[in-house]
Amino acid sequence: MAMRRVRSWVAGGLLLGAGGLAAAGGCGAREYDCAEEVTCEIVNANGTSNGHCWGQCVYPPGGKFGEPMLVWTGPETFAPSCEDLTWVVPGTDEIIRPSSGTPKLLGRALPRVELHCPTCACTVPSCALPSDVTAVSLAMCGDGPAETRTPFAAPPGWDGACVSPGWGPPEQLGSLLIGSIIERPCEPVVEESPVPRDAVAGEVAIACPSRVSTTLCAQMGQTCLVYQQQNSLPEAWRQCVSIEGLDTACEAPAAAGDPWPRFSEKLAVFYKGVEDTRACTPCTCKPPATSRCEAFMSAYMDSACSDWLVGISVTTQEVCVAPGPAPMIGSLSATWIVNEPGRCTPEGGVPDGAREPEEPVTICCLPRER
Structure with a gap:
């Protein structure tokens, strides 16, 4: 006659049937505990299998460590919910969902990727010819009630070639x-952009x-991880x-031959909080130590720069010149x-700030089975 056993959930554990069992692998005819069910398969008299209670016995954590948990690590943007955690019991169609709701954040790891700052450069400075030339009706560019000012400016970007902005009568x-x-x-100039902040974030x-x-x-004091290996x-x-608040060592591994991990x-190392104030200093340009810009400007009475009127050297300050009696400007x-604007020195693009972790969290896990 085929033997069978009944399995059902009771308050987070298992309610085990007490029917007679035809045992294999050295398991006696009695109720099966978690440790035996992991290692002993139930075999009926006719050679068929009823499967087995599926779980794992482990030594309980020592010290101030809390209860066992199911822990996920990875980028925060991909963090699942507890309802996403499901699997099928091997050999059955039974779907296990250990919990539901919002997962608890245990901590954050320091970002693993170093902050990459941009490469800074500078455009070349330049000397530009004066963009404003004004005919003043009074001598020596003076102010007065009868004064008039008539713009006589060259076009933007003027290279010094002959231009005729208009006419200025005497x-x-x-x-x-x-x-x-x-x-x-x-x-x-930013020659290479920095890595975005979200690309250097650590795991959670x-x-x-x-x-x-x-x-x-079977052994007193052990903890059974029900349906979980x-x-x-x-x-x-x-x-x-x-355990929160400590960066401490985990337990020593199980001794050789010990079946309970x-x-x-x-x-x-994870932390309850990680304040990341790192940033790159902005790219700037230090002006050249020396810059020499000087030009000689000439005004003419005709429109073709052939009937010379007056000329003067101009630098980085405006200048007033008297053209003589009864002149015209065309x-x-x-x-x-001298056209030596110098070269600028790029500055910036340097990491600044720091990562300040707060309240370490030690997380110790069962070894991965190979």
Whole structure:
């Protein structure tokens, strides 16, 4: 006659049937505990199998470590919920969902990727010819009630070639006000962008409740991880225990030949909080130590720069020149005397700040089964 046993959930453990069992592998005819069910398969008289209670007995964690948990580690953006954690009992169609709800955040690991700052460079500075030339009706560019000012400026980006911005009759040209040479500064250039902040974030450790029992293992004091074995857990999940506020060692591994594992594998150190104030200093340009810009400007009475009126050297300050009696102005030209704007020195693109961890969390897990 075929023997069978009944299995059902009771308050996080198992309610085991007490019917007679035809045992194999040295298991006696009595109730099976968690430890025996892991190692002993129930075989009926006709050679068929009823399967077995599926779990794992482990030594309980020592010290101040908490209860066993199902722990997931990985990037926070991919963190699952406890309801996502399911698997099928081997040899059956039974789906196990150990818990539900929002997982508990155990801690954060320090970012593993170093902050990568940009490479900074600078554009080349330049000397530019004056963009403002004004005909002033009074002598020596003076102010007065009868004063008039008539713009006579070359076009933007003027290279000094002959231009004729208009005409200035004698009554408008008591003096000529020429603006300063423009020293165009260099601009910072980011040659390589930094790695975005979210790309250097560290991992998180989250935990979901584990189904445990303290009454199903053969040896007193052992803990039964009901329906859970490390090699059956989905990827990235482990059976672990934790302790907050300490960065401490885990238990020593189980002795050789001991069939019951210990929580001996320590995960990377996690922290209750990690303040990451790291940032890259902005790219800037230090101006050149020396810069020499000087040009000679000429004004002409005709529109073709042939009937010379007046000329003067201009630098980085505006200058006023008197063209003489009864002049007219019709064109301008300029040539560089010195055009040495120098070179700028790039600055910035340097890591600044630090990662400040708070309250370490030690997480110790069962060894991965190979």
